[in-house]
Amino acid sequence: MCADVPFAGRTAERQAIRAALHEGTGILVVGEAGMGRSRLLAEAVPWRESVVRVVGTAPETSFGAFAHLLPGTPDPVNAVNPVGWAAERLAGEVLVVGDAHLLDASSAALAAHLVRHLGVRLAASALAGAPIPGPLLALWKDGILRRLDLGPLSVHETAQLLAGMLGGQVERLTVRRLWHAAQGNPRFLVELVRSGRLSHSGGLWRWQGEIELTDRLRQLIEEAIGEVDEAEREVLEFVAFGLPLDLDALLKLVSAEAAERLERRGLIMVERSAARVRLRHPLYAHVIRTWPGPVRTRHRLAKVIRLRSSDDQEDLQLSAREREVARLASWDLTNREIAELLTVSQRTVGNHLCRIYAKLGVNDRRGLARLLA
Numbered sequence: 001m002c003a004d005v006p007f008a009g010r011t012a013e014r015q016a017i018r019a020a021l022h023e024g025t026g027i028l029v030v031g032e033a034g035m036g037r038s039r040l041l042a043e044a045v046p047w048r049e050s051v052v053r054v055v056g057t058a059p060e061t062s063f064g065a066f067a068h069l070l071p072g073t074p075d076p077v078n079a080v081n082p083v084g085w086a087a088e089r090l091a092g093e094v095l096v097v098g099d100a101h102l103l104d105a106s107s108a109a110l111a112a113h114l115v116r117h118l119g120v121r122l123a124a125s126a127l128a129g130a131p132i133p134g135p136l137l138a139l140w141k142d143g144i145l146r147r148l149d150l151g152p153l154s155v156h157e158t159a160q161l162l163a164g165m166l167g168g169q170v171e172r173l174t175v176r177r178l179w180h181a182a183q184g185n186p187r188f189l190v191e192l193v194r195s196g197r198l199s200h201s202g203g204l205w206r207w208q209g210e211i212e213l214t215d216r217l218r219q220l221i222e223e224a225i226g227e228v229d230e231a232e233r234e235v236l237e238f239v240a241f242g243l244p245l246d247l248d249a250l251l252k253l254v255s256a257e258a259a260e261r262l263e264r265r266g267l268i269m270v271e272r273s274a275a276r277v278r279l280r281h282p283l284y285a286h287v288i289r290t291w292p293g294p295v296r297t298r299h300r301l302a303k304v305i306r307l308r309s310s311d312d313q314e315d316l317q318l319s320a321r322e323r324e325v326a327r328l329a330s331w332d333l334t335n336r337e338i339a340e341l342l343t344v345s346q347r348t349v350g351n352h353l354c355r356i357y358a359k360l361g362v363n364d365r366r367g368l369a370r371l372l373a
Helices: 011-022 037-044 082-088 105-118 134-141 155-166 172-182 186-193 215-225 230-242 247-253 256-265 282-288 294-306 310-316 320-330 335-342 346-360 365-372
Strands: 026-031 051-055 094-098 121-127 145-150 198-201 204-207 268-271 276-279
Touching (some): 011 026, 011 037, 037 094, 037 121, 094 105, 172 186, 172 282, 230 268, 230 276, 230 282, 230 294, 247 256, 320 365, 335 346, 346 365
Parallel strands (some): 026 121
Antiparallel strands (some): 198 204
């Protein structure tokens, strides 16, 4: 979370960090991008002279994280033991390391040396799924560092964050909607609020209209997804267009190896009970669906619709054409877009939707999307 955004929740996590430091050990906070790892450390470990703070930024630069604290480079006499030279020039009881997964080898070795040999207590944060530098990983394996996995905000914590940002109470339905859209990710919640779609009436803040991504939120999502190759891109596109997509159906369309890589990276998830594949975060779909052009989009949609299982067909009690229209409408395609894709008139699409809503007991596309999900 940004410094200008009120801190909300995380009471148990703050207590865990403080307890670890009080007991003379240390802690490694691991979480996904946007979960507020750095902000949590700042709140749990107040600023004071005895606290040294560094951030991993340049893995290729020796002592890059500590560069602002070290005078020049070791002279020839100390060159044989640069870690010892650096340790002698640092003073502090607590070392706070942000983005520890980005530490260069020398900085990681220095942090571990301070903990093991000089009794410095360590509070570090790292990105979930990213490799942890060997010296810090060894501290954890030796029981010197505890590990704290930082999950999403709860609905209650989301309500606290929204109320703090907006300066007033937020409608319960709006809280639920924004929590679902952001999946409790504080950074995404902040950007959704900054999109300007909230209005104040009757003493409550309410969300108006559909969820829309700001340019900044879109950029944050792109960064969270990261680099993908062509095979991985294909997997993500099919999953984004088929939310959720049957695992066996997906593996008929894409490379199993690419799907496995994305699962290891945490970009897709498999529901073990139903063997269905989802994106790790629902907002990812909004970005991924913009990747392909019109031809590729139609190709993806057509294949996904044809692969819908017979179980879905029976459960929904819809005709084949109604299932097609229902799925496309649940993705927020307009009647015109659906008509163009299925080569029918907009009036025909509208008639189909009326029957679908009546059969399934929903009133709009949002209700349809929730039901099909």
